[in-house]
Amino acid sequence: MKTVGLASFVTMLLACGLLSASAEARRVRTETANAFELKRHELTVSTGIVPGRYSFGYNYISPFDDGSLAGLYESAAYYEREYTSGVWSLGYTYNFTKLLAVYTSISYERGWTDYCRRSDDALAARNVDGYLSAVASFKVNWFNRPMVRLYSYAGIGISFNHYSNDSVGYPGKGRKYHDLMFAGQVTPIGVTVGKSIFGFAELGLGTCFSGIAFGVGYRF
Amino acid sequence: MKRTAIYLTALAIVPMMISSCRVYDSKEYMEVPAYLLAQAAYKNFVNPLLKSAELADFFARYQEIRSDREAALALADTYFPGGWGISELYYEMAAGYYGDIYLEDDGSFLVIPTWGMYYLSCSGVLSCDIYDIGFSVVPEGDRRYSISSVTIPDSYGSGASGAESVISATVSCDDENIVLEECLIELPECTVTSVGGAPVTRPAVYNAGDVFASSSGRLDYECSEESGVEDSFTLGFHDGYVTIERGTSVLKCKAFEKTRTLQYDYVIK
Numbered sequence: 071m072k073t074v075g076l077a078s079f080v081t082m083l084l085a086c087g088l089l090s091a092s093a094e095a096r097r098v099r100t101e102t103a104n105a106f107e108l109k110r111h112e113l114t115v116s117t118g119i120v121p122g123r124y125s126f127g128y129n130y131i132s133p134f135d136d137g138s139l140a141g142l143y144e145s146a147a148y149y150e151r152e153y154t155s156g157v158w159s160l161g162y163t164y165n166f167t168k169l170l171a172v173y174t175s176i177s178y179e180r181g182w183t184d185y186c187r188r189s190d191d192a193l194a195a196r197n198v199d200g201y202l203s204a205v206a207s208f209k210v211n212w213f214n215r216p217m218v219r220l221y222s223y224a225g226i227g228i229s230f231n232h233y234s235n236d237s238v239g240y241p242g243k244g245r246k247y248h249d250l251m252f253a254g255q256v257t258p259i260g261v262t263v264g265k266s267i268f269g270f271a272e273l274g275l276g277t278c279f280s281g282i283a284f285g286v287g288y289r290f
Numbered sequence: 291m292k293r294t295a296i297y298l299t300a301l302a303i304v305p306m307m308i309s310s311c312r313v314y315d316s317k318e319y320m321e322v323p324a325y326l327l328a329q330a331a332y333k334n335f336v337n338p339l340l341k342s343a344e345l346a347d348f349f350a351r352y353q354e355i356r357s358d359r360e361a362a363l364a365l366a367d368t369y370f371p372g373g374w375g376i377s378e379l380y381y382e383m384a385a386g387y388y389g390d391i392y393l394e395d396d397g398s399f400l401v402i403p404t405w406g407m408y409y410l411s412c413s414g415v416l417s418c419d420i421y422d423i424g425f426s427v428v429p430e431g432d433r434r435y436s437i438s439s440v441t442i443p444d445s446y447g448s449g450a451s452g453a454e455s456v457i458s459a460t461v462s463c464d465d466e467n468i469v470l471e472e473c474l475i476e477l478p479e480c481t482v483t484s485v486g487g488a489p490v491t492r493p494a495v496y497n498a499g500d501v502f503a504s505s506s507g508r509l510d511y512e513c514s515e516e517s518g519v520e521d522s523f524t525l526g527f528h529d530g531y532v533t534i535e536r537g538t539s540v541l542k543c544k545a546f547e548k549t550r551t552l553q554y555d556y557v558i559k
Contacts, residue, residue, distance in 0.1 A: 139480070142323045151317070
C-alpha cells in the first residue's frame, strides 16, 4: 500500500513536472514567435490620394479677364483640361527604439491646366504649379508585431514652389516664378504589413497628401 | 499565390493613378457667354425689380390695414413665408429679407435691396458691389407700380456707383403672378429691354412660395460698345428652362437658379 502510494505520488510529481515543462516550452516558443525584431532603417516609396497641394487648390491665374464681359466671351472659345501628376514620395525612417522614430520624406507634386481652342484643339495657354517638399516628422510606432506595425506621425518642412501662367496665344512663354512655402503633414494612423519588405497604408492630412497614402518599403 | 495577389494589386493601382491624372475637362461642356450674361443680369437686376415690386405691393396693402396688427402680420406671412419674415414692421417702414421699404411723404415707396447688386464686370472699379442704389416705387392703382432707380447715400462708402445705371420698369401684381410689363435696364455692360406683348411673368410668393425663375416672357439684351463685345439676343422664359434666341437660332438652357450660379453644364441638348 505504502509502495503504491509512493509510486502514485512520484508518478503524479513526474506528470506535473512534465506538464509544466511542456507548458514552459510552449510559452517560450510563443514568445519567440511574437518577439518584434527592431530594424533601425527603413526606406519607402509611396503615393497618395488626393495630392496635398491639389486638396488645398493650385494657384492658377486665368489667362482670361474674368472680371470683364469681353473676357467672358473670349474664354468661351476655349476649353480647359486640368491635370495633376499625383504626389510621389521617397522616405527614410530611423527607428531610435521600438516606439520612437524620425521620418523624413521628399515629395513632388505638379498640377497644370491646358487651355485649348475649341475650333481646332490647339493649345493656347498653360498654367503650371509644382511643389518639391521636404518634411521631417516625429513618428510613434505604438503597435509592434513581427508582421504588423501601427504608427502615427506629424511633421513640418518646406516646399519649393515653381509656377508659371501663360497668356492666351503664347503657350510655354509665360514667365516662370519660384517661391518657398511651409509644408506640413499629420498622419494619425498608418499600418505596415511585412518584415524586411513591407507594404503600408496611411490616413492623413497635409501638404503631402490629404486622404490615403500607400506604398512599399524595405527595412534593414 | 502571394505574388499573384501583389501583381493584381499593382494592376489595379496603376490604372487608377493614371486615370486620376486628368481631374477636369470642360471640352464636353458647351459654353454660352450670353447665358451667363443673362443669368447675372437676371439675378442682379431683374429679380430685385420683381422682389421690390412684391415688397411694395405688400406695403401698399398693409397701409390699408396697418392699425389692425393681427391682420397686418397675417398679410406679412403670405408675402414672407418659410421663416424669411419681416423683421421690422412699422407704419412708415418695414425691413424684410429682400430689402427695406420706406413710405415717402408723397405716398411713394423707397425700396433699398438688402443684398448689394453687382455690376456684371469689374472693369475700372475696385469692387463690383453697388451699395448706393435703390428703387423709387410709385403705386399707380390696381396693384400696378412704376419703378425707377435712384442713387442713395452709400453707408459703406465703397463700391461701384449706381449712378452708372438707369433702371425703370412697370410691374403689376395679381392673385397669382408678378408681371414685369415693361422694363429698361441700362448697365455699363449691356442694355436689357422688355419685349412688347411678352411680359416677364413669375408666380407671386403668396401664391407659390419664393420662386426664383420666371415662367414666361422675353427680354432683349444688347451688349454695349464700352464692354468691347458685339452681341445681341433675346432671352425667352419658359416653364423649367430658358432660351437664347438669335434670329431663327434657338438654344435651350436650364432655368436660372437662386442659390447656385450655373457655370457649366447648363445647355439642354
